[in-house]
Amino acid sequence: METDDAAPRRRGRRPAQGEPxxxxxxxxxxxxxxxxxxxxxxxxxxxxxxxxxxxxxxxxxxxxxxxxxxxxxxxxxxxxxxxxxASLAPRGHGLRQVALPYMTDLAAVTREHVLLGVRDGLQATLVERLSGHAATPVQYRIGGHLPLHSTGIGWVLLAFAPAEAQEELLATPVRREPDSVVLDPAALRRTLAAVRRERLAIFRRHEAEPLVSVAAPIYGRHDEVVAALSVLLPERTAQPRRLGLAVQTAAQGISRELRAQ
Known part of the structure; x- marks a missing residue:
């Protein structure tokens, strides 16, 4: 493979020095x-x-x-x-096209942040975000990464990830973000089991402005979880269980369309 350096080359091999x-x-x-x-x-x-x-x-x-x-x-x-x-990525733009009408409805009703994310190894990638004008400011951006262990979307994606991915993450001390509190692996495993059972995650982020993330899984053609949908809103106005029904309904609608494709 070509390099920038004028190093001696031998057929079929990389130069002795330099990166491709x-x-x-x-x-x-x-x-x-x-x-x-x-x-x-x-x-x-x-x-x-x-x-x-x-x-x-x-x-x-x-x-x-x-x-x-x-x-x-x-x-x-x-x-x-x-x-x-990037628009050709099926886990990004293709998923986004299907999800946007449902996300728009949620954003119109809640006037808060509506997020769509996919798992990328041991983190989540945000592929879409809709936000109300008066929504609490957050740092999440499209294309940015979210921790699997410290977000509602992350809990859903981690709960339905392969067991080896879960164990890899839990094999080292896991610190909650942004306060760096060390999480108990056993407690986190129980939380993930509850998310799988209920198909709903309710994550509370403790900061100067406490936030609640309510997230649900999105399924693909083979009933595998391919993404997660969430609404992020201030804890003082949150009704997580009631909102959870709306998030699950939207996630189910997206799943139906993805299966139909």
Missing amino acids: VVDRALALLAAFDEGRRRLTLGELSRRSGIPASSTLRLANRLLRWGALERGEDGRFCIGLRLLEV
């Missing part, structure tokens, strides 16, 4: 995050660990393809071509 170009290109893209959406060439080089000359060469390739864009100030940012590619 694709790995370096991915490292450049991974240098961006929520707090650093625009980077100078020097920042891109430092955050990716790639020499500046190679960074510029790779960045220009990504610019030509559309994975990066560059502003008048010379800073780089993620390009729209990646949004086009």
